[in-house]
Amino acid sequence: MNVKLKVWRQKNTQAPGEFKEYEAKDVNPNMSFLEMMDVVNNEITVKGEEPVAFDHDCREGICGMCSCVINGEPHGPEYKVATCQTYMRSFQDGETITVEPFRAKPFPVLRDLVVDRGAFDRIIQAGGFVSVSTGGAPDANALPVSKQKSDLAFDAAACIGCGACVAACKNGSAMLFVSAKVSHLALLPQGQPERYRRVKAMVDQMDKEGFGSCTNTYACEAACPKAISASNIARMNRDYAVALLLNDDMPETSGE
Amino acid sequence: MSLNSKIPPGPLAQKWSRHKSDLIKLVNPANKRKFDILVVGSGLAGASAAATLAELGYKVKCFCFQDSSRRAHSIAAQGGINAAKNYRNDGDSVTRLFNDTIKGGDFRAREANVHRLAEVSVNIIDQCVAQGVPFAREYGGLLDNRSFGGAQVSRTFYARGQTGQQLLIGAYQALSRQIGLGNVKMFPRTEMLDVVVLNGHAKGIVTRDLVSGKIESHAGDAVILATGGYGNVYNLSTYARGSNATATWRAHRKGAYFANPCYTQIHPTCIPVSGEYQSKLTLMSESLRNDGRVWVPKKKEDCGKDPRSIAEEDRDYYLERKYPSYGNLAPRDISSRAAKQVCDEGRGVGETGLGVYLDFSDAINRLGQKVVAQRYGNLFDMYHEITHENAYDIPMRIYPAIHYTMGGLWVDYNLMSNLPGLFVLGEANFSDHGANRLGASALMQGLADGYFVIPYTIGDYLATTKEGKPKTDNSEFKKAETDVADGIKRLLNTNGKRTVADFHKQLGKIMWDYAGMARTKEGLQKALQEIPALHEEFKKDLKLTGGNEEINQSLENAGRVDDFFELGQLLCLDALVREESCGGHFRSEYQTEDGEALRNDEQFAYAAAWQYNSGKTPELHKEAIVYEETKMATRSYK
Structure with a gap:
């Protein structure tokens, strides 16, 4: 198959960007989207031009580094699939494919399709952890956790931190990402001692980074390559409301 | 330089406990904050080490080439992590995990290291559960287990098919906590391009900021490399596309020995x-x-x-x-x-x-x-x-x-390379898996090294060294910066016709054809002619566009592939010299009648530690693999 590409090119954060067109010929439908980009980049380089910069690493949908908006959708057309696991069989022969970076104010474009998602790291640094230092942990089976809770926590913990939720949201909200981490830890007994302190610190940092508010369109959930549920946002809002009612000395809780 | 593995004396089961309680020196808590430690890599080994050392009070800088420390390729490990918990009541024990790992490694791993690994395996699970890692559970609320290759007990803890992800997120969160507290300074999108050695001690690194291209020096009292394996020398692998051996290879060029490069896992x-x-x-x-x-x-x-x-x-x-x-x-x-x-x-x-x-x-x-x-x-x-x-x-x-490389930089029992002050953790070192790694052992080793070994052993070096704190205006740092900048200029100014990807593909094919699943003397000799020839062509015919002072992914790759050419040669040389078959190293000339690996313990029960010899044939140093308590046997899984 043959496809045309309209790719966002931008030299650096300060420079203005523009779309440029490229052609990808004799594409095998079993190629991944990024492998198609590799081939196009190789041709661009041989011509003496600078290849398209894009973030990618594991190429198996788990590291969360890849971050393209393809035909207007973060991570492209397939549901529950990251950019790197998108295959050319998802496109039509002769199609023009538009490729852009994840766009949001807190994710400045660094070059072409590469954006800076450092804001996500700073939100985790503000509170997305259990404060246990290495050593001294009790035996792993000393604390039984219900399978149901553990599975729910896992579903939230499966977030890969890619930022598609932010790119999909018309408000540039990071609520799905933040609530996934809040839920992962709030659902487990290990997360209880800091439960309210955590949600407060993370939401405060989220606001500081300039992410927008949630208006319940669920575009985030639809774009999420790991199908993180928007119900996590409701859980976060409840916990945040409780946190606001409490003082800084957050009481211990026994779970939901 | 002679190789001293510093394996402590005494019975196998007591070596580690005696070593950490009697034999190694401690750093006073108030003095820890005076030491700067540079951690390169933020996967399981790097993140767990950086977090734990910061918790202890050391001042840590951590570097990764990805945009966030959460992306390291440990994240892609699927299956699980071993621990001798015996929660299944199926007869597991530290001794049994030790035995399985030694046997799985085809009797080419260091006995004392493997025993220590089996001992701390149980602490890892406890630590991870305390962090909130959502391991699979049974309806009664206790942890579930499954079995993995090379074991007859169920000792593998798992989190669906994403165990590596969940363990890495646990370590990433521990690291993030320390970054938030100001105890760790994190440098994402930063690649280490050289180690700086002063008076024989590793005292700093030179990095390139992958966004601005800025070359910078960082001085430290110790340098920890936790930069993973070198499987991408084959181009096609299960590694992340960005996984590379540049940090370990450049340390090798500065004097650190590279051990057993031919032990690769398929x-x-x-x-x-x-x-x-x-x-x-x-x-x-x-x-x-x-x-x-x-x-x-x-x-x-x-x-x-x-x-x-x-x-x-x-x-x-x-x-x-x-x-x-x-x-x-x-x-x-x-x-x-x-x-x-x-x-x-x-x-x-x-x-x-x-x-x-x-x-x-x-x-x-x-x-x-x-x-x-x-x-x-x-x-x-x-x-x-x-x-x-x-x-x-x-x-x-x-x-x-x-999929994995068991070889890596040579380290002693304290995980220190032959360059004092340079420590190597996780897949980047050579020590624990011998000639073959069993499933669910890589996560175990990465976290053992980072959470439970280096926090003790690094103190011994810091407490006894008299080197003092280096400064980055030292001439050695300036020289290293100049060398790195010159290397980048050389790559950018080649003005040839072929892309990096093209060269990498060709190198990978040579490696897979001649140093893949089965190796022969003729094939390896052929590879040892073809690789240097291709490297020469690379130096003359590479085509790069763009410059240094910007994001330039082809330039990053060119530096990595440049190092892979040399590493690939060493891998083939090591495979050629090792005239036996063991674990992942299979020489077709050495097999039993029914096609199984035929080891030669009399001649080859050693770790091959190679010393870089600036372009000439590297020098081989042998560390005898001595089994004090284990009996070497022919592996049988029949």
């Missing part, structure tokens, strides 16, 4: 190659072999048929046939070679003939599709995304691929 269950454009290979977790049965048609003429139409009696379940007691759970090296063998006989399946079936129909009949989906759902989804086939309905096709 994983038996990967999705087969589909075409020339392929950029990476995807692993399907070995845990699938708990319930999947591996087979090929008995008759060549059946290979093109729909597998569902091939009668039971016409199928060859070759692993069950050859290794009845371990069956489909035979260790990785053995399973991989068995797959190659049946494909070489012309009984491979799929378009290329390089594939075997992994069939779940028995498990689905026995357990129902729902249970199979619960256990492996995400893997079946992944398989479907890549191949567009439904593995609940039709058997998966799998083929071996490069």
